[in-house]
Amino acid sequence: MSARTASFRDAGNNSDTFDIVIVGGGIVGLTLANELIDTEFSVALVERSELKPVNEEPDCRVSAINRIALQRYSQTGVFDSPLAERLCAFEKMFVWDQTGAGQIQFDSAELGVPELGAIVENNVLQQMLLKRVLAAGNIHYLCPQEITDIHYPVSEDALLATSLLRLASGREIRATLLVAADGVHSRVRAAAGIEHFSKAYQQQGLVCNVTTSEKHQHTAWQCFMPSGPLAFLPLFTGQCSIVWSLDEEEAQQLMSLENGAFSTALAEAAQYKLGEIRAVGQRYLFPLSHGHVQEYVKPGLALIGDAAHNIHPLAGQGANLGIADAFALAEVLLTAKKAKRQWSALHTLSKYQRRRKGANQIMENSMTGFKELFGNNNTLVSEIRNAGLLLIDSLPAVKYRIIKQALGV
Numbered sequence: 001m002s003a004r005t006a007s008f009r010d011a012g013n014n015s016d017t018f019d020i021v022i023v024g025g026g027i028v029g030l031t032l033a034n035e036l037i038d039t040e041f042s043v044a045l046v047e048r049s050e051l052k053p054v055n056e057e058p059d060c061r062v063s064a065i066n067r068i069a070l071q072r073y074s075q076t077g078v079f080d081s082p083l084a085e086r087l088c089a090f091e092k093m094f095v096w097d098q099t100g101a102g103q104i105q106f107d108s109a110e111l112g113v114p115e116l117g118a119i120v121e122n123n124v125l126q127q128m129l130l131k132r133v134l135a136a137g138n139i140h141y142l143c144p145q146e147i148t149d150i151h152y153p154v155s156e157d158a159l160l161a162t163s164l165l166r167l168a169s170g171r172e173i174r175a176t177l178l179v180a181a182d183g184v185h186s187r188v189r190a191a192a193g194i195e196h197f198s199k200a201y202q203q204q205g206l207v208c209n210v211t212t213s214e215k216h217q218h219t220a221w222q223c224f225m226p227s228g229p230l231a232f233l234p235l236f237t238g239q240c241s242i243v244w245s246l247d248e249e250e251a252q253q254l255m256s257l258e259n260g261a262f263s264t265a266l267a268e269a270a271q272y273k274l275g276e277i278r279a280v281g282q283r284y285l286f287p288l289s290h291g292h293v294q295e296y297v298k299p300g301l302a303l304i305g306d307a308a309h310n311i312h313p314l315a316g317q318g319a320n321l322g323i324a325d326a327f328a329l330a331e332v333l334l335t336a337k338k339a340k341r342q343w344s345a346l347h348t349l350s351k352y353q354r355r356r357k358g359a360n361q362i363m364e365n366s367m368t369g370f371k372e373l374f375g376n377n378n379t380l381v382s383e384i385r386n387a388g389l390l391l392i393d394s395l396p397a398v399k400y401r402i403i404k405q406a407l408g409v
């Protein structure tokens with residue numbers, strides 16, 4: 001997709017000025033842009049890579065999207081697209097401990113909702129969001145365009161700050177509010193001098209699509225093993241997308257196996273809960289880490305999604321947290337604009353930080369805690385863990401508090 005010609009307000013210095021410039025057109029940046037469609041804000045969304053086309057075969061990068069996000073996407077018309085047929089709603093979650101009898105099941109029927117969430121290919125969700133963004137009169141999609149230079153005027157006592165960005169094409173744009181949605185290695189974050197505390201798990205996420213002999217039953221399956229969790233996420237084709245967290249060495253070893261040997265290793269790891277593995281798609285590895293920033297906002301600057309925080313994928317919550325950031329930031333900006341307040345000022349943006357930082361931090365800590373609890377090989381810890389899972393499974397009130405929190409129900 002080529003860059004659209006922006007109709008811009010001349011800043012009087014040969015650069016285009018937008019109210020809001022979002023850097024990064026991943027799920028999170030596109031979600032924010034979608035929330036700003038047909039508002040009074042002039043918006044530029046800058047993305048360096050063309051969006052992956054949708055193929056007949058499902059893509060292997062998928063996300064489990066929670067109900068809050070699904071409802072909002074429906075309300076805003078994102079799912080008014082034939083691509084929405086590729087969403088696969090899941091009604092149940094089945095979690096078990098490979099080292100014992102511990103297991104826990106969550107069922108949407110017991111919560112009184114039609115589904116717990118839906119699995120969607122990342123590029124499918126992005127295409128649906130992008131279609132709306134491209135049709136919007138107030139949003140300018142600049143893609144493929146890389147930001148090569150960012151000037152964020154760092155001043156201790158400033159209330160407002162306008163950023164100047166240079167694109168690879170040589171074009172310069174100014175932003176009254178600069179939004180970093182440019183992922184875990186955010187360049188915008190670095191340019192604004194915001195420190196990022198990050199830790200590698202020394203693990204890789206092995207991702208691929210598989211065909212199982214048993215049906216997925218619209219259930220998200222998650223097996224905890226000492227080496228890391230293994231998830232089978234249901235796809236609209238009847239296949240499953242797997243995310244297998246592994247230590248570096250084991251990940252490399254599994255990558256080197258022929259499909260047949262890999263299928264056997266996978267079915268054994270999942271204790272044949274979904275039967276044999278009949279076919280395996282291309283395998284990919286993603287390094288796993290977690291990280292967080294102290295400050296989500298500065299005058300005229302906000303961080304959302306992985307640019308602000310990233311977590312272990314074991315509960316499939318990373319994108320959901322970023323989507324919730326985008327919803328919250330849009331709401332704060334629109335409320336301030338309506339009230340004719342300084343919408344890009346630090347005191348306004350701080351409301352967004354207050355709404356999101358604590359929730360994201362709790363999720364990050366929980367994921368790290370889960371990872372350590374389930375990664376512990378000690379027999380006593382394993383017995384307590386398995387007994388704990390069975391106990392929680394028998395206590396509906398506790399169980400559904402946990403799931404409501406995780407799924408945004």
Ligand SMILES: Cc1cc2nc3c(=O)[nH]c(=O)nc-3n(C[C@H](O)[C@H](O)[C@H](O)COP(=O)(O)OP(=O)(O)OC[C@H]3O[C@@H](n4cnc5c(N)ncnc54)[C@H](O)[C@@H]3O)c2cc1C
Binds near residue numbers: 025181286315317
């Ligand atoms: C193996 C794995 C499985 C996962 N499974 C799930 C799941 O089931 N559910 C879930 O909720 N989350 C999941 N996650 C997490 C989720 O994928 C991320 O949290 C989410 O994609 C982050 O989205 P984002 O838009 O913030 O960042 P990104 O997806 O990283 O997007 C950033 C965008 O910015 C662009 N960009 C970067 N720099 C520049 C620049 N200088 N100029 C222009 N553009 C730029 C990039 O091209 C990219 O498109 C998983 C993660 C992994 C690793």
